[in-house]
Amino acid sequence: MASISDFILQQVKNATGNVNIPANMQQQVLGGLSDSILGSLTQTAVKAGGVEQIKELLTGKANPASSPITALAGSLFKNNILKKLNLGSLGAVLSGLIPGIMGKLGGILKDQDGDGDVDFNDLIITLKGGNKQPASGGGLLGAATSILGGLLGKKR
Numbered sequence: 001m002a003s004i005s006d007f008i009l010q011q012v013k014n015a016t017g018n019v020n021i022p023a024n025m026q027q028q029v030l031g032g033l034s035d036s037i038l039g040s041l042t043q044t045a046v047k048a049g050g051v052e053q054i055k056e057l058l059t060g061k062a063n064p065a066s067s068p069i070t071a072l073a074g075s076l077f078k079n080n081i082l083k084k085l086n087l088g089s090l091g092a093v094l095s096g097l098i099p100g101i102m103g104k105l106g107g108i109l110k111d112q113d114g115d116g117d118v119d120f121n122d123l124i125i126t127l128k129g130g131n132k133q134p135a136s137g138g139g140l141l142g143a144a145t146s147i148l149g150g151l152l153g154k155k156r
Contacts, residue, residue, distance in 0.1 A: 009034045011104040015097045032081030040073035060106030065099040
């Protein structure tokens, strides 16, 4: 399994395949959508109850259209990308794709460590792309792993 960021980017590419994005803005839009979705997961992780929200979304138990994680992804995309690119009505079309992309994340979180339940370890393994080795490196994945580990270490 690829990392969750690779999976998100693939879902973004699939969702935007039929959208006519100007060639000179395509990388910014695709990267912006991916970063907004991953950013919403990372930011949610630091909020009270956030890890549970992520778990529900990634196991398919939460409705992505009404998830606060989806709303945050839309807000991040609007504030960080759309305001800069001035895409007009195309921006609304692109924002409208976010709930569907988030819906594709449902079901990717499963029992990865073989202990019979879906827990923090499974979330970390999923974030790392199925690699059961300890998290290393930086970036959003490193930050998410560190944040999630810190939160769950304090609360459990």
